[in-house]
Amino acid sequence: MILLTGGAGYIGSHIAVELLDAGYDVIIADNFSNASADVIKSIETITGTTPAICQIDLTDKSEVERMFQEIKIDAVIHLAGYKAVGESVREPLKYYRNNLDSTLSLLEAMEKHGVTQFVYSSSATVYGDPGIVEYTESLQFGAASSPYGSTKEMCERIITDVAAASELSAVFLRYFNPVGAHKSGLIGDDPDGIPNNLMPFITQATTGKLPELTVFGDDYPTRDGSCIRDYLHVVDLAKGHVSALKYCMDHKGVEAINLGSGRGTSVLELIEAFERVNGVKVPYKIGPRRAGDLAEYYASPAKAEKLMGWKAELTIDGMCRDAWNFAMKAH
């Protein structure tokens, strides 16, 4: 049984689908604070399988212990956590308390119950600003750009220390920019309130839910002046977790692995692709830069392919089509 924390969220629900399709038994642990119970029905519709559900506060050590007593867990994929960069700057304690406590509770229960396989949802944000555009895993941690980013780095450090003192085998998956949705249009990125990330802003500006998109700066030293990121289809990202789980089962120790495509796409190029593929106009204006944004970075995806045989397959056009298909079905 694979314990998938945060499995009702945007990325987690896509991982649940890939795990179930690959034949794994899955239990989703989620507190549904930023996810809807309808997502579980959608996972069932897509896969024809019903995952087990545990509604739980993972920061509560005794609740986590009880879950491990009741269910025989073989491996953990840990995504549950707060993830809004801006909010983490305003409410740092909320982020440190939640993101660290949940990871500690899980590690303690895993140790007690002899569970030795752990896939951790990390982020490219741990590189800080290394002064180059292609990020390889051999780069050191950079100065954290937000409390959210600090929690990712701290959890990687904690897991590394635990693995050094035990039989734990762990993979840190450092995500670049996941976008898109399952091709069914049944699951996707549907944030409550004002979105934090670019793609839901594009879809909501296009449906009219938001008046328009603001492009944060067109005076960066990039090919068209807008920021460049490594966008990755969420289904590719989800498959990366299945590969990481298999890797963990056969290897000891810890590995940090980038999940990105290795390609950079600018904000204006993404908007252009979205308009072309979907035959729509994205209402947007150019605004000032957003504090903390780097001009350009993308993943070196070589290690993921070498160690896990994983590489991103889906294109920017596919990401735009699937994101729009989901937005049209959801609203």
Ligand code: UFG
């Ligand atoms: N952008 C806009 N307008 C918007 C929103 C975003 O122009 O309304 C631009 C940003 O300036 C950036 C790009 O779109 O250039 C992508 O922005 P996102 O907010 O979608 O993503 P980020 O690259 O800022 O953040 C991502 C993850 C974080 C992670 C961070 C650093 O969402 O979890 O990368 O690795 F911390």
